Amino acid sequence: xxxxxxxxxxxxxxxxxxxxxxxxxxxxxxxxxxxxxxxxxxxxxxxxxxxxxxxxxxxxxxxxxxxxxxxxxxxxxxxxxxxxxxxxxxxxxxxxxxxxxxxxxxxxxxxxxxxxxxxxxxxxxxxxxxxxxxxxxxxxxxxxxxxxxxxxxxxxxxxxxxxxxxxxxxxxxxxxxxxxxxxxxxxxxxxxxxxxxxxxxxxxxxxxxxxxxxxxxxxxxxxxxxxxxxxxxxxxxxxxxxxxxxxxxxxxxxxxxxxxxxxxxxxxxxxxxxxxxxxxxxxxxxxxxxxxxxxxxxxxxxxxxxxxxxxxxxxxxxxxxxxxxxxxxxxxxxxxxxxxxxxxxxxxxxxxxxxxxxxxxxxxxxxxxxxxxxxxxxxxxxxxxxxxxxxxxxxx
Numbered sequence: 037x038x039x040x041x042x043x044x045x046x047x048x049x050x051x052x053x054x055x056x057x058x059x060x061x062x063x064x065x066x067x068x069x070x071x072x073x074x075x076x077x078x079x080x081x082x083x084x085x086x087x088x089x090x091x092x093x094x095x096x097x098x099x100x101x102x103x104x105x106x107x108x109x110x111x112x113x114x115x116x117x118x119x120x121x122x123x124x125x126x127x128x129x130x131x132x133x134x135x136x137x138x139x140x141x142x143x144x145x146x147x148x149x150x151x152x153x154x155x156x157x158x159x160x161x162x163x164x165x166x167x168x169x170x171x172x173x174x175x176x177x178x179x180x181x182x183x184x185x186x187x188x189x190x191x192x193x194x195x196x197x198x199x200x201x202x203x204x205x206x207x208x209x210x211x212x213x214x215x216x217x218x219x220x221x222x223x224x225x226x227x228x229x230x231x232x233x234x235x236x237x238x239x240x241x242x243x244x245x246x247x248x249x250x251x252x253x254x255x256x257x258x259x260x261x262x263x264x265x266x267x268x269x270x271x272x273x274x275x276x277x278x279x280x281x282x283x284x285x286x287x288x289x290x291x292x293x294x295x296x297x298x299x300x301x302x303x304x305x306x307x308x309x310x311x312x313x314x315x316x317x318x319x320x321x322x323x324x325x326x327x328x329x330x331x332x333x334x335x336x337x338x339x340x341x342x343x344x345x346x347x348x349x350x351x352x353x354x355x356x357x358x359x360x361x362x363x364x365x366x367x368x369x370x371x372x373x374x375x376x377x378x379x380x381x382x383x384x385x386x387x388x389x390x391x392x393x394x395x396x397x398x399x400x401x402x403x404x405x406x407x408x409x410x411x412x413x414x415x416x417x418x419x420x421x422x423x424x425x426x427x428x429x430x431x432x
Contacts, residue, residue, distance in 0.1 A: 038282035039199045040289065043207070046177035046193035050207045051232040052077065052272025056174040057183025060166040062115040062152075062159075069114045070166035071183035073228060078106035078144055079270045082240040084248050086265035093118040093125030094148040094264065100126075101145050104237070107270070109143040110228065111136070112184050113163060114213075115152040119263035128158045135164045140172065149226055149266050151186055151213060181211040184226055188213055192297045198233075198286045204277035206233035208286050214298040225252060225298055227267040229290065232275040233283055243284050244269045251291035255299045255330070255415045267291070299417045307339055307418045310400040313353075314411040321358035321405070322412035328356040329401065330416030339418035344390035346374045346382060353403060364406025369393040377406065 043049050057071035085095050111132070118125045129148045137143060150158075181191040195209035214225030229244075248267050269287075299308050311329040316322035329335055332352045338345045346367050353360055367375040369390040374382045382390075393399050 037201045038279060038285075040282075040286050041197045041199070043195040043197050043209075046195050046211060047073070047180060047209045047228075047230055048175045048177045049195045049197070050209050050230045050272065051274035052079075053230050054173055054175055055180040056170055056172075056176045057112075057179035057181070058166050058169040060113075060163055060169070062113070062162070067185070068179055068183035070163060071112045071180040072170060072172070073110040073112075073180065073230065073270075074140075074143075074172060075108045075270075075272055077272060078108050079272055080237045080240060081105070081107050081147070081268065081270045082244050083266060083268045084244060086263060088263050088265070090120060090263050092150060092154075092264040093121050093129060094150050095266065097126050097129045098147055105145050107145040107147055109136075109140070109146040110149065110268070110270075111146060112149045112180075112226070112228075113152075113158070114150075114184055114186055116150060116156055116158055117152045117154045117264050118148075118150045118158050119154040121155070121157050124157060128160050131160050132158070132163060135160075136167055139167050139170075147268070149184075149228075149264070149268070151184060151226055151264055154263060177209070177211065181213075184211065184213040186213065189301055190297075192294055192301070194290055194293055196286050196290060198277075198279075198282050200277055200279050200282060204275070206231060206275040206277040206283075208233065208283070208290055210290055210294060212294045212297065214301070225265060225267075227252065227291070227294060229267070229269045229287070231269070231271045231283075232273065233271060234273045234276050234278040235271050235283060236278075239280060239283070240269055240271070243280075243287055246284070247287045247291040250288065251295040252298075254327070254413065255295045296415060299415050306397065307394075308398045309339060309416050309418075310398075310413050311416060312400055312402040312411070312413045313405065314402070315364070315404040315406045315408060316410040316412070317359040317405070317408040319410045319412065321407070322410045323414075325353050325356045325358045325360075325403065325405070326412045326414035328352050329403070330414040333419060336416065336419035339394065339416075342391060342394040344369055344374065344387055344394055346390075349401060349403065350375065353405070358405070359407050360405045361407070364404075366402075366404045366406070368402040370399050370402075 057068035
């Protein structure tokens with residue numbers, strides 16, 4: 037038995053870590069744009085990265101460390117992704133950390149994570165000015181979460197206290213960013229998960245992979261996958277408490293809620309929709325069909341127009357090439373049945389009910405393929421005029 041309780045102030049609750057965000061002048065509005073997370077002790081770390089073949093310099097830099105390395109410092113910046121910058125982009129990171137070591141000689145295997153415009157090298161001197169502004173003993177999750185925001189309209193941070201049956205407890209918390217370039221293939225985001233749980237190193241990667249697969253890999257805003265996607269898990273182990281099932285549930289809950297925040301904050305989006313596919317012949321089919329629905333531009337624009345055009349749902353499932361048949365397929369908008377195994381039940385009455393469902397900020401579209409026992413749920417949002425407006429002038 038265990039109990040999971042949400043707490044305010046995100047990362048600040050996790051023992052053994054310090055964090056802060058400041059403005060180094062990269063964001064024209066003066067908002068925070070450079071941040072750090074650090075620990076006095078070396079910490080085990082695991083990460084899942086983008087599936088984009090053009091992985092950014094911070095990811096390449098991370099991968100140069102030996103397998104199983106420990107770290108005590110993470111540096112984050114917004115406005116520049118340091119992607120498609122070649123070997124020079126990696127060298128720029130080394131230069132930044134050389135300057136940082138003048139302030140913190142004990143940093144070990146520091147990690148960098150960046151977000152922003154692709155194809156421009158970092159302004160190393162300007163970024164290093166942040167080191168003069170940092171209070172390296174600060175605990176300010178709010179400032180840290182805001183520093184990694186780009187087109188995000190709100191900060192994304194969560195923390196859970198997990199109380200175990202023996203009276204011990206641990207914390208798990210995260211900050212996350214993302215609103216555009218979100219695709220179900222490691223959704224485009226940065227996520228930094230901190231815990232003080234005494235989690236064994238061997239448990240970290242499989243639990244992180246499982247959590248990512250059912251959260252960040254299950255959401256879509258626009259179908260684009262960026263070069264910098266990172267989900268990172270790091271532990272201080274200062275609480276000395278741990279239970280595998282409790283940690284797994286808390287981590288899954290944390291990443292699921294954060295991933296839904298990404299969809300809710302989809303650039304200009306107004307609706308969050310669960311695309312539930314059941315009755316699939318294989319799990320792969322269930323995932324493929326549900327992600328195809330969450331990723332379809334035609335489906336997304338129908339959501340925006342609040343048009344219960346179920347033909348787009350059926351067409352997208354068929355185009356995904358999963359095992360399916362018109363004679364076994366059913367489609368529902370929430371509990372409103374609009375297609376039933378070949379029978380056209382979409383009439384004036386059901387269209388009116390389905391249209392009412394689509395007016396809600398959150399609802400589900402359920403498709404039963406009638407082919408087997410596997411199911412999967414992907415999450416998506418509508419796509420409208422504001423998305424085009426935001427991304428038409430992203431670099432300005």
